Amino acid sequence: MTLSIIAAVAANGVIGKDGKIPFYLPKDLERFKCITKSSPVVMGHRTFNTFAGLLPDRINIVMTKDQEFSAKGVLVVHSLAEMYETIALLKADEVFIIGGAKLYHDTIGRAERIYLTSVIQEYEGDTVFPAINQEEWDVLLVRYFNDHYFTILERKDTVHKIDLDMKHCSGEELQLGFDMIPKSVRYDPRSAEIIGAYDKYVPHGRR
Numbered sequence: 001m002t003l004s005i006i007a008a009v010a011a012n013g014v015i016g017k018d019g020k021i022p023f024y025l026p027k028d029l030e031r032f033k034c035i036t037k038s039s040p041v042v043m044g045h046r047t048f049n050t051f052a053g054l055l056p057d058r059i060n061i062v063m064t065k066d067q068e069f070s071a072k073g074v075l076v077v078h079s080l081a082e083m084y085e086t087i088a089l090l091k092a093d094e095v096f097i098i099g100g101a102k103l104y105h106d107t108i109g110r111a112e113r114i115y116l117t118s119v120i121q122e123y124e125g126d127t128v129f130p131a132i133n134q135e136e137w138d139v140l141l142v143r144y145f146n147d148h149y150f151t152i153l154e155r156k157d158t159v160h161k162i163d164l165d166m167k168h169c170s171g172e173e174l175q176l177g178f179d180m181i182p183k184s185v186r187y188d189p190r191s192a193e194i195i196g197a198y199d200k201y202v203p204h205g206r207r
Protein backbone atom coordinates (compact mmCIF):
# COMPACT_ATOMS: atom_id res chain seq x y z
CA MET A 1 0.00 0.00 0.00
CA THR A 2 1.35 3.40 -0.98
CA LEU A 3 0.68 6.27 1.41
CA SER A 4 0.29 9.41 -0.69
CA ILE A 5 -0.27 13.05 0.09
CA ILE A 6 -2.26 15.20 -2.31
CA ALA A 7 -2.26 18.98 -1.82
CA ALA A 8 -2.53 22.31 -3.56
CA VAL A 9 -0.08 24.86 -2.21
CA ALA A 10 0.24 28.59 -2.94
CA ALA A 11 3.64 30.04 -3.84
CA ASN A 12 4.08 31.18 -0.22
CA GLY A 13 3.16 27.79 1.22
CA VAL A 14 -0.44 28.68 2.15
CA ILE A 15 -3.08 25.95 1.81
CA GLY A 16 -6.00 27.38 3.81
CA LYS A 17 -7.66 30.50 5.15
CA ASP A 18 -10.55 30.63 7.63
CA GLY A 19 -11.23 26.93 7.10
CA LYS A 20 -11.34 27.18 3.31
CA ILE A 21 -8.93 26.85 0.41
CA PRO A 22 -8.15 30.44 -0.68
CA PHE A 23 -7.81 29.68 -4.39
CA TYR A 24 -10.07 28.04 -6.96
CA LEU A 25 -8.47 25.93 -9.67
CA PRO A 26 -11.17 23.95 -11.51
CA LYS A 27 -8.68 21.80 -13.42
CA ASP A 28 -6.93 20.89 -10.22
CA LEU A 29 -10.20 19.91 -8.55
CA GLU A 30 -10.98 17.63 -11.49
CA ARG A 31 -7.52 16.11 -11.24
CA PHE A 32 -7.99 15.62 -7.50
CA LYS A 33 -11.24 13.72 -8.12
CA CYS A 34 -9.73 11.57 -10.79
CA ILE A 35 -6.55 10.68 -8.88
CA THR A 36 -8.29 9.84 -5.61
CA LYS A 37 -11.39 8.18 -7.04
CA SER A 38 -11.91 4.64 -5.72
CA SER A 39 -9.16 5.01 -3.09
CA PRO A 40 -9.53 5.63 0.64
CA VAL A 41 -9.01 9.28 1.62
CA VAL A 42 -7.95 10.46 5.08
CA MET A 43 -8.74 13.95 6.32
CA GLY A 44 -8.75 16.01 9.49
CA HIS A 45 -12.03 16.98 11.12
CA ARG A 46 -11.69 20.61 10.00
CA THR A 47 -11.19 19.62 6.39
CA PHE A 48 -14.16 17.25 6.57
CA ASN A 49 -16.29 20.17 7.79
CA THR A 50 -15.42 22.12 4.63
CA PHE A 51 -17.13 19.51 2.44
CA ALA A 52 -20.87 19.41 1.89
CA GLY A 53 -20.82 15.68 2.62
CA LEU A 54 -18.89 12.54 1.80
CA LEU A 55 -16.48 12.47 -1.11
CA PRO A 56 -18.28 9.99 -3.36
CA ASP A 57 -16.83 6.65 -4.52
CA ARG A 58 -14.14 6.73 -1.88
CA ILE A 59 -13.79 5.40 1.66
CA ASN A 60 -13.82 8.59 3.77
CA ILE A 61 -11.70 8.43 6.92
CA VAL A 62 -11.92 11.37 9.33
CA MET A 63 -9.51 12.01 12.19
CA THR A 64 -10.79 13.59 15.39
CA LYS A 65 -10.11 13.36 19.10
CA ASP A 66 -13.85 13.75 19.67
CA GLN A 67 -15.07 10.31 20.77
CA GLU A 68 -18.68 11.40 20.20
CA PHE A 69 -18.20 12.35 16.56
CA SER A 70 -19.89 10.24 13.92
CA ALA A 71 -21.20 10.90 10.43
CA LYS A 72 -23.01 8.61 8.06
CA GLY A 73 -20.64 6.65 5.85
CA VAL A 74 -17.51 7.97 7.57
CA LEU A 75 -14.82 5.83 9.17
CA VAL A 76 -13.72 7.75 12.26
CA VAL A 77 -10.25 7.37 13.80
CA HIS A 78 -8.99 9.06 16.95
CA SER A 79 -5.21 8.95 16.70
CA LEU A 80 -2.43 8.57 14.14
CA ALA A 81 -1.76 5.03 15.37
CA GLU A 82 -5.41 4.08 14.85
CA MET A 83 -5.36 5.68 11.41
CA TYR A 84 -2.30 3.68 10.29
CA GLU A 85 -3.83 0.45 11.67
CA THR A 86 -7.11 1.14 9.88
CA ILE A 87 -5.62 1.90 6.47
CA ALA A 88 -3.42 -1.20 6.65
CA LEU A 89 -6.56 -3.31 7.10
CA LEU A 90 -8.20 -1.81 4.00
CA LYS A 91 -5.74 -3.53 1.66
CA ALA A 92 -5.94 -0.66 -0.84
CA ASP A 93 -3.18 -0.04 -3.40
CA GLU A 94 -2.97 3.62 -2.46
CA VAL A 95 -4.35 5.71 0.41
CA PHE A 96 -4.48 9.50 0.15
CA ILE A 97 -3.93 12.04 2.90
CA ILE A 98 -6.03 14.94 1.65
CA GLY A 99 -5.39 17.51 4.40
CA GLY A 100 -5.47 19.75 6.15
CA ALA A 101 -2.26 21.23 7.45
CA LYS A 102 -2.21 19.19 10.67
CA LEU A 103 -2.60 15.92 8.79
CA TYR A 104 0.04 16.88 6.21
CA HIS A 105 2.52 17.81 8.96
CA ASP A 106 1.87 14.59 10.86
CA THR A 107 2.16 12.22 7.87
CA ILE A 108 4.74 13.72 5.50
CA GLY A 109 7.49 11.75 7.28
CA ARG A 110 5.82 8.46 6.33
CA ALA A 111 4.32 9.34 2.96
CA GLU A 112 5.94 7.76 -0.09
CA ARG A 113 4.40 9.95 -2.76
CA ILE A 114 3.23 13.56 -3.01
CA TYR A 115 0.88 14.81 -5.72
CA LEU A 116 1.63 18.49 -5.43
CA THR A 117 -0.14 21.35 -7.12
CA SER A 118 2.07 24.43 -6.81
CA VAL A 119 -0.05 27.51 -7.38
CA ILE A 120 1.95 30.26 -9.04
CA GLN A 121 0.38 33.11 -7.03
CA GLU A 122 0.80 33.85 -3.32
CA TYR A 123 -2.28 33.94 -1.08
CA GLU A 124 -2.99 35.14 2.43
CA GLY A 125 -3.85 32.37 4.82
CA ASP A 126 -3.56 30.77 8.23
CA THR A 127 -2.46 27.22 7.38
CA VAL A 128 0.63 26.14 5.46
CA PHE A 129 2.05 23.01 3.90
CA PRO A 130 5.06 21.52 5.70
CA ALA A 131 8.58 21.95 4.35
CA ILE A 132 9.58 19.43 1.71
CA ASN A 133 13.13 18.21 2.22
CA GLN A 134 14.35 17.99 -1.38
CA GLU A 135 17.05 15.49 -0.40
CA GLU A 136 14.35 12.93 0.36
CA TRP A 137 12.33 13.09 -2.86
CA ASP A 138 12.64 12.23 -6.53
CA VAL A 139 10.72 14.46 -8.94
CA LEU A 140 8.87 12.08 -11.26
CA LEU A 141 6.82 14.55 -13.21
CA VAL A 142 6.38 18.29 -13.57
CA ARG A 143 3.53 19.53 -15.74
CA TYR A 144 2.96 23.21 -16.34
CA PHE A 145 -0.50 24.76 -16.56
CA ASN A 146 -1.35 28.46 -16.80
CA ASP A 147 -1.78 29.12 -13.12
CA HIS A 148 -0.07 26.16 -11.50
CA TYR A 149 2.43 23.34 -11.80
CA PHE A 150 1.36 19.80 -11.14
CA THR A 151 4.15 17.61 -9.86
CA ILE A 152 4.55 14.10 -8.56
CA LEU A 153 7.29 13.41 -6.03
CA GLU A 154 8.25 10.00 -4.78
CA ARG A 155 10.40 9.21 -1.77
CA LYS A 156 13.90 8.28 -2.87
CA ASP A 157 14.63 4.57 -2.94
CA THR A 158 11.01 3.56 -3.48
CA VAL A 159 10.24 1.39 -6.45
CA HIS A 160 8.33 3.62 -8.84
CA LYS A 161 5.19 1.88 -10.01
CA ILE A 162 3.10 4.84 -10.97
CA ASP A 163 1.36 5.52 -14.27
CA LEU A 164 2.78 8.96 -15.01
CA ASP A 165 0.48 9.48 -17.97
CA MET A 166 -2.41 8.99 -15.56
CA LYS A 167 -4.31 7.00 -18.16
CA HIS A 168 -6.96 6.38 -15.54
CA CYS A 169 -7.76 10.12 -15.74
CA SER A 170 -9.74 10.52 -18.91
CA GLY A 171 -10.85 14.20 -18.91
CA GLU A 172 -9.17 16.19 -21.68
CA GLU A 173 -8.44 19.07 -19.30
CA LEU A 174 -6.19 16.80 -17.31
CA GLN A 175 -4.15 15.84 -20.30
CA LEU A 176 -3.41 19.39 -21.42
CA GLY A 177 -0.45 21.33 -20.16
CA PHE A 178 3.23 20.87 -20.82
CA ASP A 179 5.52 18.28 -19.36
CA MET A 180 8.75 19.72 -18.12
CA ILE A 181 11.52 17.22 -17.98
CA PRO A 182 13.39 18.00 -14.78
CA LYS A 183 17.10 18.54 -15.19
CA SER A 184 18.21 20.10 -11.95
CA VAL A 185 14.98 20.68 -10.15
CA ARG A 186 15.05 21.64 -6.53
CA TYR A 187 12.40 22.76 -4.13
CA ASP A 188 12.28 25.85 -2.04
CA PRO A 189 11.56 23.96 1.16
CA ARG A 190 9.51 26.79 2.63
CA SER A 191 7.12 27.38 -0.23
CA ALA A 192 7.37 24.07 -2.05
CA GLU A 193 8.06 26.20 -5.11
CA ILE A 194 9.83 24.50 -7.95
CA ILE A 195 13.05 26.19 -8.93
CA GLY A 196 15.11 24.68 -11.62
CA ALA A 197 16.39 24.32 -15.09
CA TYR A 198 14.52 22.17 -17.53
CA ASP A 199 15.85 20.28 -20.52
CA LYS A 200 12.83 20.87 -22.68
CA TYR A 201 9.16 21.57 -22.70
CA VAL A 202 7.19 18.76 -24.26
CA PRO A 203 3.55 19.21 -25.24
CA HIS A 204 1.87 16.39 -23.42
CA GLY A 205 1.19 13.34 -25.55
CA ARG A 206 3.96 14.10 -28.08
CA ARG A 207 6.87 12.45 -26.37
Ligand SMILES: NC(=O)c1ccc[n+]([C@@H]2O[C@H](COP(=O)([O-])OP(=O)(O)OC[C@H]3O[C@@H](n4cnc5c(N)ncnc54)[C@H](OP(=O)(O)O)[C@@H]3O)[C@@H](O)[C@H]2O)c1
Pocket: 006, 007, 008, 009, 014, 015, 016, 017, 018, 019, 020, 021, 043, 044, 045, 046, 047, 048, 050, 063, 064, 065, 066, 077, 078, 079, 080, 098, 099, 100, 101, 102, 103, 104, 106, 127
Ligand atom coordinates in the same frame (compact mmCIF):
# COMPACT_ATOMS: atom_id res chain seq x y z
N1 LIG B 1 -4.95 23.36 -0.30
C1 LIG B 1 -5.22 22.09 -0.01
O1 LIG B 1 -4.83 21.17 -0.75
C2 LIG B 1 -6.01 21.76 1.22
C3 LIG B 1 -6.46 20.45 1.44
C4 LIG B 1 -7.19 20.19 2.60
C5 LIG B 1 -7.47 21.20 3.49
N2 LIG B 1 -7.03 22.46 3.25
C6 LIG B 1 -7.28 23.56 4.20
O2 LIG B 1 -6.59 23.29 5.40
C7 LIG B 1 -7.30 23.94 6.47
C8 LIG B 1 -7.57 22.92 7.57
O3 LIG B 1 -6.34 22.46 8.11
P1 LIG B 1 -6.15 22.29 9.69
O4 LIG B 1 -4.75 21.90 9.94
O5 LIG B 1 -6.68 23.50 10.36
O6 LIG B 1 -7.18 21.14 10.06
P2 LIG B 1 -7.29 19.58 9.64
O7 LIG B 1 -5.94 18.95 9.56
O8 LIG B 1 -8.20 19.44 8.48
O9 LIG B 1 -8.10 19.03 10.89
C9 LIG B 1 -7.55 19.16 12.18
C10 LIG B 1 -8.41 18.36 13.12
O10 LIG B 1 -8.30 16.97 12.79
C11 LIG B 1 -8.26 16.20 13.97
N3 LIG B 1 -6.92 15.62 14.11
C12 LIG B 1 -5.78 16.00 13.49
N4 LIG B 1 -4.76 15.23 13.88
C13 LIG B 1 -5.26 14.34 14.76
C14 LIG B 1 -4.69 13.29 15.52
N5 LIG B 1 -3.39 12.97 15.44
N6 LIG B 1 -5.50 12.58 16.33
C15 LIG B 1 -6.82 12.86 16.41
N7 LIG B 1 -7.43 13.86 15.73
C16 LIG B 1 -6.63 14.59 14.91
C17 LIG B 1 -8.55 17.17 15.10
O11 LIG B 1 -9.97 17.23 15.18
P3 LIG B 1 -10.77 17.53 16.53
O12 LIG B 1 -10.48 18.98 16.84
O13 LIG B 1 -12.20 17.24 16.19
O14 LIG B 1 -10.20 16.60 17.58
C18 LIG B 1 -7.98 18.47 14.57
O15 LIG B 1 -8.54 19.61 15.19
C19 LIG B 1 -8.59 24.47 5.87
O16 LIG B 1 -8.43 25.85 5.58
C20 LIG B 1 -8.74 23.67 4.59
O17 LIG B 1 -9.49 24.36 3.61
C21 LIG B 1 -6.31 22.75 2.14
